[in-house]
Amino acid sequence: MNFLKSLFFGSLIGFCGVLLHNFTPPFGYVASLLLTFLGIKVVGQRFFYLRYQIYAAAAWLAVVIRAGTPGNGDEILVYGNTYGNLFLLGGFIAIVTALISRGSKSI
Numbered sequence: 001m002n003f004l005k006s007l008f009f010g011s012l013i014g015f016c017g018v019l020l021h022n023f024t025p026p027f028g029y030v031a032s033l034l035l036t037f038l039g040i041k042v043v044g045q046r047f048f049y050l051r052y053q054i055y056a057a058a059a060w061l062a063v064v065i066r067a068g069t070p071g072n073g074d075e076i077l078v079y080g081n082t083y084g085n086l087f088l089l090g091g092f093i094a095i096v097t098a099l100i101s102r103g104s105k106s107i
Contacts, residue, residue, distance in 0.1 A: 006052040010059030013039035018067040021087040040098035057095045
Protein backbone atom coordinates (compact mmCIF):
# COMPACT_ATOMS: atom_id res chain seq x y z
CA MET A 1 0.00 0.00 0.00
CA ASN A 2 2.88 2.37 0.75
CA PHE A 3 4.14 1.70 -2.77
CA LEU A 4 0.91 3.04 -4.28
CA LYS A 5 0.83 6.01 -1.91
CA SER A 6 4.38 7.00 -2.80
CA LEU A 7 3.55 6.73 -6.51
CA PHE A 8 0.49 8.91 -5.97
CA PHE A 9 2.42 11.54 -4.00
CA GLY A 10 5.21 11.57 -6.59
CA SER A 11 2.76 12.06 -9.43
CA LEU A 12 0.97 14.79 -7.47
CA ILE A 13 4.27 16.58 -6.85
CA GLY A 14 5.12 16.32 -10.54
CA PHE A 15 1.69 17.56 -11.62
CA CYS A 16 1.83 20.58 -9.32
CA GLY A 17 5.39 21.36 -10.38
CA VAL A 18 4.47 21.20 -14.07
CA LEU A 19 1.56 23.59 -13.59
CA LEU A 20 3.58 25.94 -11.38
CA HIS A 21 6.89 26.19 -13.24
CA ASN A 22 5.69 28.56 -15.97
CA PHE A 23 3.49 30.72 -13.72
CA THR A 24 4.98 34.21 -13.12
CA PRO A 25 8.32 33.14 -14.57
CA PRO A 26 11.04 33.55 -11.97
CA PHE A 27 8.87 32.95 -8.90
CA GLY A 28 6.87 30.01 -10.22
CA TYR A 29 10.05 28.26 -11.31
CA VAL A 30 11.67 28.66 -7.89
CA ALA A 31 8.44 27.58 -6.18
CA SER A 32 8.23 24.46 -8.35
CA LEU A 33 11.80 23.45 -7.49
CA LEU A 34 11.14 24.08 -3.81
CA LEU A 35 7.93 22.05 -4.03
CA THR A 36 9.79 19.19 -5.71
CA PHE A 37 12.56 19.12 -3.11
CA LEU A 38 10.26 19.41 -0.10
CA GLY A 39 7.75 16.94 -1.56
CA ILE A 40 10.36 14.22 -1.95
CA LYS A 41 11.64 14.94 1.57
CA VAL A 42 8.09 14.64 2.96
CA VAL A 43 7.66 11.28 1.23
CA GLY A 44 10.88 10.15 2.91
CA GLN A 45 9.71 11.32 6.33
CA ARG A 46 6.28 9.77 5.92
CA PHE A 47 7.37 6.33 4.71
CA PHE A 48 10.84 6.15 6.36
CA TYR A 49 12.64 4.24 3.60
CA LEU A 50 14.65 5.45 0.62
CA ARG A 51 12.89 3.09 -1.76
CA TYR A 52 9.62 5.01 -1.38
CA GLN A 53 11.42 8.24 -2.22
CA ILE A 54 12.79 6.55 -5.33
CA TYR A 55 9.29 5.40 -6.30
CA ALA A 56 7.99 8.95 -5.85
CA ALA A 57 10.89 10.32 -7.89
CA ALA A 58 10.14 7.86 -10.70
CA ALA A 59 6.47 8.91 -10.69
CA TRP A 60 7.54 12.58 -10.77
CA LEU A 61 9.79 11.88 -13.73
CA ALA A 62 7.05 9.99 -15.58
CA VAL A 63 4.60 12.87 -15.14
CA VAL A 64 7.12 15.52 -16.18
CA ILE A 65 8.28 13.58 -19.24
CA ARG A 66 4.67 12.97 -20.28
CA ALA A 67 3.89 16.68 -19.82
CA GLY A 68 6.85 17.53 -22.04
CA THR A 69 5.76 15.40 -24.98
CA PRO A 70 3.05 16.50 -27.41
CA GLY A 71 -0.33 14.83 -27.02
CA ASN A 72 -3.03 14.00 -29.57
CA GLY A 73 -3.99 17.64 -30.07
CA ASP A 74 -0.35 18.83 -30.02
CA GLU A 75 -0.79 20.23 -26.51
CA ILE A 76 2.34 20.48 -24.40
CA LEU A 77 2.75 21.66 -20.81
CA VAL A 78 6.53 21.85 -20.45
CA TYR A 79 7.77 23.95 -23.34
CA GLY A 80 11.32 23.86 -24.66
CA ASN A 81 11.95 27.39 -23.46
CA THR A 82 14.41 28.48 -20.81
CA TYR A 83 12.16 27.79 -17.84
CA GLY A 84 11.00 24.45 -19.22
CA ASN A 85 14.54 23.22 -19.70
CA LEU A 86 15.63 24.59 -16.34
CA PHE A 87 12.63 22.91 -14.70
CA LEU A 88 13.63 19.51 -16.10
CA LEU A 89 17.27 19.89 -15.09
CA GLY A 90 16.66 21.71 -11.81
CA GLY A 91 13.90 19.32 -10.77
CA PHE A 92 16.13 16.34 -11.35
CA ILE A 93 18.91 17.99 -9.32
CA ALA A 94 16.41 18.83 -6.55
CA ILE A 95 15.29 15.19 -6.44
CA VAL A 96 18.85 13.86 -6.33
CA THR A 97 19.67 16.35 -3.57
CA ALA A 98 16.62 15.26 -1.60
CA LEU A 99 17.55 11.61 -2.04
CA ILE A 100 21.16 11.92 -0.89
CA SER A 101 20.50 14.26 2.03
CA ARG A 102 20.24 12.64 5.41
CA GLY A 103 17.02 11.57 7.03
CA SER A 104 15.87 8.37 5.34
CA LYS A 105 16.79 4.84 6.20
CA SER A 106 18.48 2.83 3.52
CA ILE A 107 16.56 0.75 1.05
